[in-house]
Structure formats: structure tokens, C-alpha cells
Amino acid sequence: MKIKQFAAVALFGMSIGSAQAAQLDFNESFFGDFDLQEFRFDVLSDSAVSMWTDTLTDGLNNKLTLFKLNEVSGEYEWSTAYSIADAFESGFNPVLGYNPTGVNDFGVALKNGFVLNDPTQVGISDAGGTLNLTQGSYLLVNSFDTYWAKAEFDFADGETYSAGYVDTTDPVNGFGFGDTWSSYPYGDNSQPHAYKLFISGDVALPTTVPVPGAIWLFGSALAGLTAASRRKQSLAA
Structure with missing residues (x-):
């Protein structure tokens, strides 16, 4: 399993009352089944935040899973409130x-077999949705659709990102009843799938990166040794 972390390449903002409307843009490539790609951001106020992707090639059916940082435990936790809907449903006309x-509603073109106005080639679009989020730090993970976070697969509030991802089974999509998703290829894995990720709302890149406790201990010890050395030199003088 590969885990990649990315930083935004662009940030646009304009004032809207007391809040700032900003859009974080990421341009990345998804290279295979086992990729997990992490994007961290802060929500600056209790507000609606939109998150969506635009895969630039056929063959990738992706999923976004959102976690919020628990400031007490330091773990990223999942909640039913963070469930991001599949964006391809948004423009579906039940009559046609x-x-x-x-x-879809985010302007993302349907792919993976979609043919305009052909009801036999409905295709799929990319993951995305708008959620009402509370202020705090969040982790957004992009993965292949069936490679769901354990938390969301089990529908368990409070499950953490550290609990890992599970190799779910696929009983309906023609790959064989009970087969795990990793046992078959999807799309064309020989080529990377370029995609864009967008996060829009009262958001910003994280302003601080947590420093492991061991680093603080090392720094304190180093400072102590330095002070002791200076005191020894002072006494010797």
C-alpha cells in the first residue's frame, strides 16, 4: 500500500462577510490499486465545504473519504457526518x-463508458459532495472506489484512520462473487490516471504540523546539555 501526501498548488480567496471563500486545487496522478493519497486542510469556521475530483482519463473510479482530527487523541476519526456522496448521482434524470x-453538479464530465444521451452508456462521474463541517483540521483520502476506509465500510462512528483500509469484496460487478477488489485489475493500471482535486469553502492549508513528542524531548535534552556546558565553562573561567 502506498500513501502519498500532497500540498495544494493554488489557493484563491475573496471576502464574504466574516468568512473567507477559498479553493484549494491539487493536480495529481493515481498510479494503481493500492494508492492512498492524503490531503490535509483546515476548516476555519463552521460552514459548508465542497470536495470533488475530476479524473482526466477513463479507467479510474475513485472515492473520497474524510476524517477529522481529534485534538485530544491526535487521531483522525471518521463519522457518518463526513460521508461524501457519489457525485455521479447528482445530475441523474430519473425520467430519462x-x-x-x-x-455532474460540480461540472465534472462523466467518463468510463459514458456516451451523451445514450441510456445504455450511462458511465460514471467522479467522487464529490458538499458537507456542513465544524471548525478543525481534516484529512481527505483519495483511493480506488472499492478500497474503502475501514471506518466507512463498517459504518462505525469514531473509527480512526489508523485502523486502516480493508480489501472489500465485489459481489455484483462481474468480477466474480466474493472476489476481493485487489484480485482483479480496473481500467488500465499500466498508465497513471491524472486527476484534479478541489476543496472549496472557508478552508486553508494547515498552518502548523504536529511535532512528535520525541522531537520535543530531544530538543529539551539538547537545550539542557547546552545550558550545562555554558555553566561549566562559566565556572571554569
């Missing part, structure tokens, strides 16, 4: 039986 626009 397909999405006649070819894009």
Missing part, C-alpha cells in the same frame, strides 16, 4: 434514466 448533461 440517465444524465442528459454529461456532467
Whole structure:
């Protein structure tokens, strides 16, 4: 399993009352089934935040899973309140039986077999949704659709990101009943799938990075040794 962390390449903002509307843009590539790609950001006030992806090639059906940092435990936790809906449903017309626009509510084009106005080629779009989030620090993870976080797969509030991801089974998509998703290829894994990720709202990149306790202890010990050395030199003089 590969875990990659990325920083935003662009940040745009404009004043809206007391809040700041900003958009974090990431341009990345998804290289294979086992990729987990992490994006950290802060929500500056209790507000609505939109998160969505735009895969630039066919063959990638991705999923976004959101966790919030528990300031007490230091763990990123999942909650049903953080469940991001599949964006491909947003433009679906139940009368026609397909999405006649070819894009979802975020303007993301449907891919993976989609043919405009062809109800037999409905395709899929990319992950995305808008959630009402409370102020705090968040971790957004992008993965292949069936490679869900254990927390979300089990629908357990309070499950942490450290609990890991699970190799779920796929009983319905033609790959064989009970087969795990990692036992078959999806799309074309020989080529990376470029995609863009967007996070929009009263958000910003993290301003601070937690420093492990061991670093603080080492720093304190080093400072103590330095002070002791200076005191010894002073006495000797």
C-alpha cells in the first residue's frame, strides 16, 4: 500500500462577510490499486465545504473519504457526518434514466463508458459532495472506489484512520462473487490516471504540523546539555 501526501498548488480567496471563500486545487496522478493519497486542510469556521475530483482519463473510479482530527487523541476519526456522496448521482434524470448533461453538479464530465444521451452508456462521474463541517483540521483520502476506509465500510462512528483500509469484496460487478477488489485489475493500471482535486469553502492549508513528542524531548535534552556546558565553562573561567 502506498500513501502519498500532497500540498495544494493554488489557493484563491475573496471576502464574504466574516468568512473567507477559498479553493484549494491539487493536480495529481493515481498510479494503481493500492494508492492512498492524503490531503490535509483546515476548516476555519463552521460552514459548508465542497470536495470533488475530476479524473482526466477513463479507467479510474475513485472515492473520497474524510476524517477529522481529534485534538485530544491526535487521531483522525471518521463519522457518518463526513460521508461524501457519489457525485455521479447528482445530475441523474430519473425520467430519462440517465444524465442528459454529461456532467455532474460540480461540472465534472462523466467518463468510463459514458456516451451523451445514450441510456445504455450511462458511465460514471467522479467522487464529490458538499458537507456542513465544524471548525478543525481534516484529512481527505483519495483511493480506488472499492478500497474503502475501514471506518466507512463498517459504518462505525469514531473509527480512526489508523485502523486502516480493508480489501472489500465485489459481489455484483462481474468480477466474480466474493472476489476481493485487489484480485482483479480496473481500467488500465499500466498508465497513471491524472486527476484534479478541489476543496472549496472557508478552508486553508494547515498552518502548523504536529511535532512528535520525541522531537520535543530531544530538543529539551539538547537545550539542557547546552545550558550545562555554558555553566561549566562559566565556572571554569
